[in-house]
Amino acid sequence: MAVDSSFMSELLVATIVCLGAGALGALLTNRSAKAARIVGCGGALLGSIFALGFGLAGLAGGSLRLYFPDLLPIGGAALGIDRLSAFFVVMIAVAAIPAALYGIGYTRAYEGNHSLGGMGFAFNTFIAAMILVPLAQNVLTFLALWEVMSLASYFLVITEHEREGTLGAGWVYFVMTHAGFAALLLGFLLLAQATGTAFFSDWHVVAVGVDPRSRDLVFVLLAVGFGSKAGVIPLHVWLPRAHPAAPSHVSALMSGVMIKLGVYGLVRVAFDWLGAGPIWWGGMILVAGAISGVLGVLYALVDTDLKRLLAYSSVENIGIIMLGLGAGMLFQNAQLPGFTGLALVAALYHTLNHAAFKSLLFMGAGAILHATHTRNMENLGGLIKTMPQTAILFLIGSLAIAALPPFNGFISEWLTFQSLLVSFHIAAHTINLLFTLAIAALALTSGLAAACFVRAFGISFLALPRSAAAGMAHEVEWTIRAAMAALALTCLAFGIAPSLILAPLETTVFDLIGTHADMKFDLSALAVNGDFGWLAPLWLALGLIGCLAIIPLALRLIGATNRRRSHESWGCGRALQTARFEYTATAFANPFKRVFALLYRSVKELDVEFHPESRYFVRTIEYCNEGRLIFEDALYRPLLRAIESVARQARTLQSGNVHSYLVYILIALVALLLLTV
Amino acid sequence: MEIAIEFLQLAIVMFASPLLVGLIRKAKARLQARRGAPVFQLYADIRKLLSKETVVSENTSWLFRFTPYLLATTMMLSALIVPVLSTRTTLGFMGNIIALIYLFLLGTFFLALVGLDAGSAFGGMGASREVAIAALAEPTVLIAIFGIALRAGTTSLDGMITRFAAEPLLMLNTGHLLAFFAFFIVALAENGRLPVDNPTTHLELTMIHEAMILEYSGRYLALVEWAAGMKLFLFLTLLSNLFFPWGVALDNTPVALVIALVALAIKLVVFVGAIALLETSVAKLRLFRVPELLAGSFTIALLAVVTAFFLR
Amino acid sequence: MLHDILKTPIVTESLKSDQPTAIETLAQQIDSRARQRFGRSLQIRQVDAGSCNGCELEIGALNNPYYDIERFGMHFVASPRHADCLLVTGPVTRNMADPLKRTYEATPGPKIVVAIGDCAYDCGVFAHGYGVVGPVSAILPVDAVVHGCPPEPRAILLGILAALDKTP
């Protein structure tokens, strides 16, 4: 069905108007915190809902071209939509609607001590920029929106600037995102210069003609730029710092959606703008994906800060997506378009799923933070009794991200596995081995992810509370729970009825690469490459429910007694049980620390203070097993030291005030642009 | 007809699995010069447990009471997917071998959570070790699957068995045998058998699987034990039918089914003997030697894939 | 390892032949009677309430190939949650009195308690010791007592059976 573009533009205008109204309204009503809160998040909510409609219409085939020649220098501002952009708009909306709803309740905690007006302004701008980025049709529009998105998110990250570490985290984010920005700028300008046009739509045609060396250079530059936004290892360092620092509904958006725009860029580069490239492009992406997946989850596995754990697991999931993308590129190179489509569908599906369950988990972490004022898992525990509903929702998120049936993560990871497994059709030993290792990496990643979220959920929600704060936790207010419930339902729906997504996704990919993905699916089942692999999620779910219902009935029929007595946990008859007896998050992660010691290079310290009378009575035991971050130590420290020495020369410019740096960046940007004209 | 066979297979898994465990115990007892418990002991145990009171720790949540049912559920569902007797399974379309692996992982996930639920140190220890081993076993499983899938050209259980049944000289195929060994080691690890975990240990500090279910009693314990039995049965069935597909019914004629049943019984008995021999002759590995074992199995799986590529 | 595996069955053969007849006859009766109680399945948890470990040795002997308690469907378990029967040994010391109670609490009913050895019956030589609370019966309802210091394994078996017979 075709949607006429006037309708589309109305939807888009409605979106922007709502978000703009939210932004300005929040600023105007800044005086009364409550009003600012509701106006800000309300505007965002309405805007995101319209955006959802807009995206869906786009997926349904609606097209749109907007061109404002004099809005921006060189080339003007050009917006347009195709299915791929529409898909990402939908993904953004799926996460943004609950995030806005969540924000209404969550930001109450900031009343009085933070400017909710500024926050609302930044929040709406952030969402608006994210929605517009995939629509950008030429270099300058894209870069401008990209920069707005980065700045808005930067200001949101440093909201809680009074906490120590927040500004530092913001600064790291700021530097990394602009390093990435510079790479993008260079890449775009090179390509624009080589092709003689700044319009994306033309590149698809002309870029193939560009000489290979500069194509390679452009690819590397753009890959680095988008990779740094996506948080691919080793460009991930900002992610575990910035995401925990931001307010939880913002972390949800940053981790669930913003980093996906890096994925969007990579898809565009690899399959639209530059077209098929040499083997090593795909190989590079595949290897980067494998490394990000394994290392990301390994870091998540040992972290005790709940939100940082989630941030690292975002790195892992980006890795999984990269595996799909890289596989797609390699298939494209091997002239197997059907498999290219399959791999792309898998990657994009996982992108959407991750947006759903990662936002859910971040909101859950936020709810915990809200209720207990701590993110440190060592002080949590027992929350399943004090906040039962949050617990169930967080559990659903954990199951989904651990890729367990019947939730959505399972489907996309299954698809990724299938697309890696069909690789044996390629007849080149090196590629085969590469894929074999990719499969091993993905398998290890998924196994470790399951372990990681057993730990995350088990330590924070089960057993006895490990601190007074956790003991006095209370269920959060309804808007927060409603937001999480919406996402949980999304996870379930995408998990049992994948065809909801696969149908539009398949056409999207068809538009992109011009061939149908080598898969068939109907409402209940999907099959890959003929009968190579098949899955019937709906039936699996029904089977689970069915058996779950049958077993208790059967037990009753055969007359099993149901006498139950509640008593203390069995601890070999020890006198009392306190939370001190429980396994800690650190202890839980210890086996992994030992097995992967090579990667953690953790430093262990144990100092025991004995009783003066006898060595058999211990006063205090302090155990510390800190994992070191290899990339920070090996890659960034030297880099920063170098930069520092440069900065010392430029001390005259250095005012220490972050905002003046922004001015410098802006000046530099404009200067660069003028140079190229 | 076909659906009837499906449920026949389910029934076999559900009701024969305790017998399988009993057989292993009996064989081990014999090798240890003991009479050993009668092979039907586990049925008696389960019947007794179902008639006993259950003691539930007051620290636990609904997860503790929910998980036993879920464990049994995942195993029953897997029993519908695995071709026990016939490759013409009506419900086989529910998932391929990868879906099966994830179903098992679902059970492990909840069991580990339960280990943490009661807040006792043992449970946490068991949970941590269980997930560690499960995670480290995962690559071997998938690589071994890759190794056989790329020769069979499919990842669907029925398809793979059909192809292998048609293949002559299967037992001379290096990649096939390597994949089998890798899978066998993983099966031992996943089911908490020696040399990874000692199913009969009484020492909490050496426990893995046992440590997580220390808190269970009465009907819950019965369900958990039964589910563990079904898991073992399914893994051994998978091993015997996937790698030694002789006698598996390719069509649903009664004769073929009877042959399949007999063949399955024989293969399982062989496996029982092998496991009993293994468990009487090897000692439990130190926990931190287990990764080395899994690394070894991973090596074998990798070699299986490499040979399959280079010698195809 | 290959070598061990090849060797193992031979060892077995040599041992399996000499199953003592006295035990056999006892085994016959036990077998028949054990059938009725607990559906021929009895999980045992052993609690050392302060014993000198003499009784433990004898109890341990129940597991060896000679007595092989498992053939009667009896089995020692690692957690009272799994148990139907507590074997308590030794005079109950002050430190073990509370854990003993907790163990009994932790055991799901129906359950039986068997006091093993003279110490468990009347504190034996440890009677009136400053660290001794009293016999097991002072702490728990005891279903059967096995005398002897230490009692021999077959006596323990008979004691367990006596306790089983008492249970309705």
Next chain:
Amino acid sequence: MSAEILSKLVNLLSFVALGLTILLILRARLEGQVRAFALQSFVLAFLSVLIAIYTDSFQLFGVGVALVIVKVVVIPRVLNRAVAKIGISRVAAPYLGTAPALIVCVLLAIIAFYVMTPIASSNPLPTADAMPLAFAGVLIGFFIMVDRRRAVTQILGFLMLENGIFLLALLMTYGVPFIVEMGVFLDVLVAVLIMEVFVYHIKDNFDSIDVGELGKLKE
């Protein structure tokens, strides 16, 4: 016996041989290592007899028999005697842990595949398929000599390397002439005897057979 069955069998047996080489890394006890070597030599003998039957060449048969005598009976005897004489020697840790060593083995095997597959594919013999495996055996034997510290293990590494070369020759050209083979066997035997003597001397001088100790000879 058809060529297909032969090549399958040869693949399988060569793989068993390779596996036994890798087993050398997993087994800690020297007796076990010696047994692994004996088993491998037996597999090779079986293989050569198999090929002898296929090509009905009497020489190859003789080679197989000689192989059994020298490498399955004599050399293991000698080595076991050495082991017994040394007694329970302090286990010297290898330079690489088990898991990394295994990974290295896989890498070596893959390299062998890369190097040998083209050569093998150009070779018309039905046995040629397994040549990469034999070559992998050579490489891994060498790796063991490098990685392990205990002299006896190193001898075994050397012997397995030699086995690999023998297998390679067998697969490429149905074995070298009988006389040459005999010569090689005798050389190996002598080499082993000499090394045994060396082991004793190391043992006497450093009361350990950790060749790392030889570093002390410098000063």
